[in-house]
Amino acid sequence: MRKIFNAKTIQTVHLSTVVFALIVVGLGAFTRLENAGLGCPDWPKCYQNWIVHPRITTPALTHDASYKAWIEMIHRYAAGLLCAGIFYLNMWQNRSNSMILRITAICTCLQAAFGMWTVTWKLHPLAVMPHLMGGMMITTLLTVDYFQRYASQNNTQLIPKSIHRYLHLLFMVVWLQIMLGGWTSANYAALVCPDFPLCQGQWTVPIQHFIQGFSAPFGFQNYEGGVLSGQGRIAIHVSHRMGALICCVIVGLLIHQVAYYRNKLPQELIQMTGQLSILFALQIILGVLNVVWTLPISTALMHNLIALALLIRIVTMCTSYSAQSPPQTIHRQRSFHAD
Template sequence: MKQQQWLATIAIFLTMGVILLGAYTRLTDAGLGCPDWPGCYGFLKVPVQDHHVAAAQQAFPERPLEPHKAWNEMVHRYFAGSLGLLIATIFFVALFNRQSPKLLPCVLLALVVFQAALGMWTVTLNLLPLVVMGHLLGGFTLLSLLAVHWLRLHPQYRVQEPKLLSLKPFAALSIIVLVAQIALGGWTAANYAALACIELPVCEAGWLQRMDINEAFDLHLGHDDYEYGVMSAEARQTVHVFHRFGAIITLLILATFLLQLWRRATNSVIKRLTLAAGSLLLLQFSLGVLNVALHLPLANAVAHNFVAANLLMVLVLIFMQLRGSNAKHSKTTSKESL
């Protein structure tokens, strides 16, 4: 059990690192820093020697080698590959341990393989926004499921508060709303719409007349290259505005849920999770405002991505605690009826 606990802990922190590197790669426009996959210009690492650089330029004349972007991309791939191997280890350790649950490690392995495929398609389809957004959601999902796996391996942190059962639907709604907002953020980033509006609170004057919802949420399939986006300025502005309104809705719904949870909870674990989620929620909203006010500074934008992943993870852990309370309550009710 100790071995599995350590593996799960390391996997969580490694996934956080991969998410940070993925955001940094995307925000430095290095998503196509290596135009092939899984190598880089036909090599296992970024070409350095003159004859290797010449061979790379000859193989990909349409995309000249930019070493700093190529290294950003390859470091992300190295970390992602290491994470894949670690999750495969988690799967096989659970497989050969008779007392370990098998379903979640199997799901984790399937998800990380699918993430690898999305990483490949991100490159081979030249940053197709649908794939880029899916890759982002897959990474966040992986982190949340690893946290659930960690919780199952640490029963001392699992609590039961049957009186919180009525909040379970609200917890599920909060997760759905947050996932939708993260997807909107991913769609905004994938279509290079983060700076489509640079004024607060909504956008530049006349934004309502320039809205183009049809193009904003069209998949735009069939283009040869999506780097720097293919949407019109009006469509990007529409995506950006939707993400801003989504942020306000998300803030209100999650804050209401967390406030109710804080008032009703008595267990210290649930209290700490609620406090963590509330802090992350306020930090995330503040980072979003700063992204606009400061015109998307790199460190702030990377943090905005990272905090969203952690907020989702904590909300999922809260939901699992409420779900555990439900299981405990069902057993108690069953015994009383007998």
């Protein structure tokens, strides 16, 4: 049986799992944007059935409810297939080099739990936001593991400490910014500021509004549509914009450092930085368009996926390079390990 599951087959499955994870994240974002998170009021079944079919959806449900049920169950089916792919990889990959996959499997179990709580807790923000972040984390881990196994050379390239530090700082800030985006989505705060760059005609938000915005709500039967006050949602939205501004500053500093050391850096790092800059500029444009165009599904979906692409690019850059002690010399440090 192991001859059937040879190295080439496993690599193909791994790549397919990465691509499928991207699709599942997109489906999750689409489900959220279509307000279909409660399209199926029960879990794991949908209206007490495993498959949504005409006997269930008509005439018992309205057309809109039927549509949302289909969206939710397609997302669940896809997530189930992704889980199968991840556990397959854990079963057949080389056990001596599968720590990332093991972490991914644990995250997948937690993701399934948060997917259940998203439904049973009626879209409570404390279930929705971790569920959104879990999808990002799983896809990033799968991509990094694939990159390290099949797409990278067996060496660690050394770069100046300043660039290395900025990369890791950018990772932390972007991760926090994605969390802010998840909190914005979970509390339905994306449309609370219809203007840009101001929000409701103002530059500042009182401190007490931030306290409202970042206090988890409790005691409600259903959290669909959001239950926070308008002031709290404004504070959340403004925080997300402030996070984007901080990201701009750090990306600018990283670009400056790469330009300063450009004659001593690996060409791949310069190219990756260029790709990162393009993705980040596109993300900012999409964020603005989400406001001025009143959150169209196409741009909002791309905003989610570009955020994931940014995270993956930053993590692959962080894992591909190490900080060198003397900043004047760039060379490669070979790592020898048994195949």
